[in-house]
């Protein structure tokens with residue numbers, strides 16, 4: 001023990017106060033466990049500070065600017081000026097309100113909050129280093145630990161993040177001025193969301209992607225609609241090219257890419273945003289001291305009770321693997337706390353919905369048709385195009401569709417793929433349908449408000465049954 005070290009004990013130690021960690025800590029405290037939550041940076045983690053919330057705030061702001069500029073068709077003439085500082089400061093206000101809320105909720109539930117960086121000392125103890133010269137450290141002994149240290153952006157060779165020319169998503173969400181031009185490396189959901197934000201604000205955006213399509217992992221027709229809308233917004237795509245290096249040139253930079261044949265292309269821009277994926281934060285925890293194993297990518301494998309290979313140590317959220325989504329982290333945090341408290345709790349991964357907040361949005365849950373077939377079902381599919389939705393047209397948004405995949409013989413809903421305005425909201429209904437074991441008939445027989453986007457969910461179910469009214473049946 002170093003001089004100045006103090007040792008304390010706790011029943012449940014949670015490392016990291018992101019969506020996984022703070023939910024775990026609050027739930028554990030609610031269940032009467034003495035709980036300590038250690039955070040080295042800011043309450044709310046990546047999601048509240050540098051991820052979900054700031055990106056969605058900027059999505060909204062860029063939508064407002066874009067809608068105002070493009071509303072001539074509706075008889076509205078406006079020429080909005082974008083003050084990036086003002087926009088970012090509004091976003092920071094939203095973030096502060098939410099992170100303050102998390103801190104208050106933790107305190108109100110009786111969670112002990114400790115600021116500092118935790119590292120395992122052995123199987124039952126962490127050392128927490130406090131920031132700053134002479135701030136010292138403390139040791140905390142625990143009965144159970146929950147690792148929820150999240151993830152960080154992947155760096156690629158020759159593109160070290162500097163916040164000035166080479167941006168991570170975190171930098172891109174906190175810019176002082178609007179870049180005139182931006183190269184985005186990676187057409188995953190983060191690259192596509194942020195690319196859309198900047199394109200709508202007026203930046204010249206070029207997206208470079210190593211694979212041959214945007215939003216890899218989504219079905220072709222889903223990704224195609226978003227990509228084609230992004231192209232309408234002026235985004236230029238280059239597929240099959242990997243970012244190679246960059247150099248300063250004039251006021252900005254030149255980014256070089258290389259395709260499979262070795263052909264090099266150059267793109268001039270003010271900045272480059274690298275969004276090629278995220279990796280788990282497990283390398284700084286001294287996990288060996290606790291005996292916790294990681295896989296070859298650094299994730300901590302867990303079972304359906306969020307338990308690691310060490311009986312009293314749990315892992316939740318991004319560190320525990322894909323999908324790296326906040327709502328998955330929260331659910332796992334809740335389950336870990338309940339399991340520690342002796343509740344009969346477990347994880348059901350059948351229906352983790354996912355959303356991409358592009359224009360239009362994507363909302364998916366459960367199986368695609370191909371996955372249903374592979375799993376041995378006899379899938380039936382129903383689809384409703386948004387151009388047949390009265391509400392979508394009143395919003396001037398006719399792109400996209402709602403698709404439902406169900407099991408033919410039983411009618412059970414198995415999955416949904418939605419590309420539409422508010423797809424992130426629409427997917428909740430079908431997530432519930434899957435959780436409840438609802439059939440196509442249950443969804444189709446439910447009266448939906450007219451005119452709403454949600455009617456398309458009902459119509460897609462009717463379409464799968466062969467009796468849709470507002471579309472031609474398949």
Ligand SMILES: Cc1cc2nc3c(=O)[nH]c(=O)nc-3n(C[C@H](O)[C@H](O)[C@H](O)COP(=O)(O)OP(=O)(O)OC[C@H]3O[C@@H](n4cnc5c(N)ncnc54)[C@H](O)[C@@H]3O)c2cc1C
Pocket residue numbers: 015016017018019020021038039040041042043044045046047048050051052053055116117118119148149150151169170190281284285316317318319324325326327328329357
């Ligand atoms: C730009 C962007 C947009 C996103 N948008 C969405 C979205 O719309 N919807 C969605 O579901 N997900 C989104 N995500 C993903 C989401 O942010 C993560 O899935 C989520 O934050 C994971 O939560 P977590 O608790 O596992 O980890 P994190 O939120 O990463 O939190 C981990 C915390 O642990 C702390 N920590 C790490 N090591 C230590 C240590 N040794 N000691 C003490 N503290 C430590 C960190 O400081 C951090 O606060 C987005 C991510 C990004 C980057």
